[in-house]
Amino acid sequence: xxxxxxxxxxxxxxxxxxxxxxxxxxxxxxxxxxxxxxxxxxxxxxxxxxxxxxxxxxxxxxxxxxxxxxxxxxxxxxxxxxxxxxxxxxxxxxxxxxxxxxxxxxxxxxxxxxxxxxxxxxxxxxxxxxxxxxxxxxxxxxxxxxxxxxxxxxxxxxxxxxxxxxxxxxxxxxxxxxxxxxxxxxxxxxxxxxxxxxxxxxxxxxxxxxxxxxxxxxxxxxxxxxxxxxxxxxxxxxxxxxxxxxxxxxxxxxxxxxxxxxxxxxxxxxxxxxxxxxxxxxxxxxxxxxxxxxxxxxxxxxxxxxxxxxx
Numbered sequence: 438x439x440x441x442x443x444x445x446x447x448x449x450x451x452x453x454x455x456x457x458x459x460x461x462x463x464x465x466x467x468x469x470x471x472x473x474x475x476x477x478x479x480x481x482x483x484x485x486x487x488x489x490x491x492x493x494x495x496x497x498x499x500x501x502x503x504x505x506x507x508x509x510x511x512x513x514x515x516x517x518x519x520x521x522x523x524x525x526x527x528x529x530x531x532x533x534x535x536x537x538x539x540x541x542x543x544x545x546x547x548x549x550x551x552x553x554x555x556x557x558x559x560x561x562x563x564x565x566x567x568x569x570x571x572x573x574x575x576x577x578x579x580x581x582x583x584x585x586x587x588x589x590x591x592x593x594x595x596x597x598x599x600x601x602x603x604x605x606x607x608x609x610x611x612x613x614x615x616x617x618x619x620x621x622x623x624x625x626x627x628x629x630x631x632x633x634x635x636x637x638x639x640x641x642x643x644x645x646x647x648x649x650x651x652x653x654x655x656x657x658x659x660x661x662x663x664x665x666x667x668x669x670x671x672x673x674x675x676x677x678x679x680x681x682x683x684x685x686x687x688x689x690x691x692x693x694x695x696x697x698x699x700x701x702x703x704x705x706x707x708x709x710x711x712x713x714x715x716x717x718x719x720x721x722x723x724x725x726x727x728x729x730x731x732x733x734x735x736x737x738x739x740x741x742x743x744x745x746x747x748x
Contacts, residue, residue: 471551474520476558477520477558478525478529479558480558480565481517482514482529483669484513485513486513487562490506494577494592503654511644511647518639518643519639528551529555529662530665532619532697536702540706555668559665560668560671563668578590584597591681594672595673596657596658596689597685610656610696612700615697615701621645622705623704623708627712629716657689665693
C-alpha cells in the first residue's frame with residue numbers, strides 16, 4: 438500500500454510540474470538493460486537447478502531423488518521468469534533466443550547479447566554451486582573429481598548420456614525435447630489461442646519444464662539448452678575434472694550444443710504451420726463474438742418474456 442501511495446504521489450507531482458528526483462543510476466541503453474536482466478534470470482535458474490542436482494548427488498538419496506532435480510529446475514525457471522520476464526523475456530536458453538530471432542520475435546542484433554548473458558549466468562552459477570557444495574563434493578568423491586564411475590560428480594554441472602544411449606539417438610532426444618519446449622512456449626504466448634493467464638506465465642513455463650523433465654529426462658538429463666550445458670562443462674574442465682568432460686559419452690558435449698536450436702526451430706515452426714497461421718482474422722473473430730452476444734440477448738429476452746407472461 439505504501440508503494441501504491443508513493444507512485445500516486447509521484448504521478449501527482451509530475452502533473453503539477455514539480456521536480457522529481459530520479460535514481461543516479463538510470464540505464465537507458467537497451468542492450469545493457471536486457472543483458473543484465475537476462476544474465477540475472479539465467480543465473481537464478483541455474484543456481485537452483487544445479488543446486489538441486491548437487492544436493493541429490495552428494496546426499497546419496499537422503500536429501501532428494503530424481504523428482505527433486507525436476508522440481509529444482511522447474512521452480513528455478515519460474516523464479517527466473519519473475520526476475521527478468523518483463524525486461525528480456527527471460528529466455529535463459531540460446532535455443533529459445535535463436536528461435537525467436539528466426540520467427541521475427543527478436544531482432545538478430547540482440548542475439549549476441551542474449552547468448553553472452555546466458556553463458557555468463559550459467560558459468561557463474563556453476564562456480565557458485567561448486568563453492569557452496571565444495572566440501573560436500575570432495576567428501577562424496579574423496580577428492581577425486583571424475584566424470585564417470587560410482588563417485589562421478591561432473592554430472593552435477595553438465596549433462597551426460599545414459600550408458601545405453603548412442604549419439605544419433607541422443608541427438609534425436611535433444612531435438613525432440615527442445616521441439617516440445619518451443620511448441621508449447623509458442624502456444625502459451627499465442628493470444629489468439631489459449632495463452633497462459635496474465636500473471637501466471639512464470640508458473641506455466643515452470644510446469645512445462647517440469648513436464649519435460651519427468652517425461653523426457655532419463656536418456657541424457659534433458660539439457661534442451663546449449664548454454665545450460667556448455668558453460669558449466671567448461672567450468673568443470675577448468676575446476677579440476679579436466680578434458681574428460683569433453684571426451685566422455687563418445688564426445689557427447691556437442692550434442693546439447695547443436696541439437697536444441699534445431700529442435701526449437703522445428704517445434705515452433707510446427708506450431709506456427711499447424712495452428713498459428715490458421716487463426717481467423719480479427720474481424721471474423723469479432724463477428725463470431727457479436728453473434729454469440731446476439732444469441733445470448735435473444736435467450737435473455739425470451740426468458741424475460743416468459744416470466745412476464747407467467748406473472
